[in-house]
Amino acid sequence: MVRSRRTKIAAEEKTRLVLAVLAGEMTCAEAARRCGVASTQVTKWKHQFLEAGAQRLQEVPSGAAHGAGSPEQRRLRMENEQLKLALAEATVQLRIWQRGAALADQVLPGPRNPKRSSRSAGFEVRAIGRHRRADLSPPAGPTARW
16 A cells, blocks of 8 residues: 555554564564555654653653652642642531531421410510501500500
8 A cells, every 4th residue: 555745644553553563563664565655764653662662661750759850849749638638628527517507407496386486485586677666556454564
């Protein structure tokens, strides 16, 4: 299969060809013929593939060296951990409050008759500012007082 000079080859196809060459399934010349490029191009892809893999292996921190990095990265990791802990504490506190409110509703149910609730508790609640004193009729009886 011969390709035109400007045809782009997908990265997946390049990777598949390079892996086949590295595994010994085909030679660089065979891979080049399959994609319609020069064998030197396949050789370049193979070298790029191997260099990128080696570079990536050097960059990845291993085990104990995971904490290494620039001071800025270490600071950001510490800040991230502190923020995660703060969020966890706030979540726990919120759940405690929610459960406390639910328990309070179970233990202290609301009044059955809201109009009589204040009287049964032993005190009377009066609305402030609803009526002016002049609008009210005087108390009935000789002993009644305002």
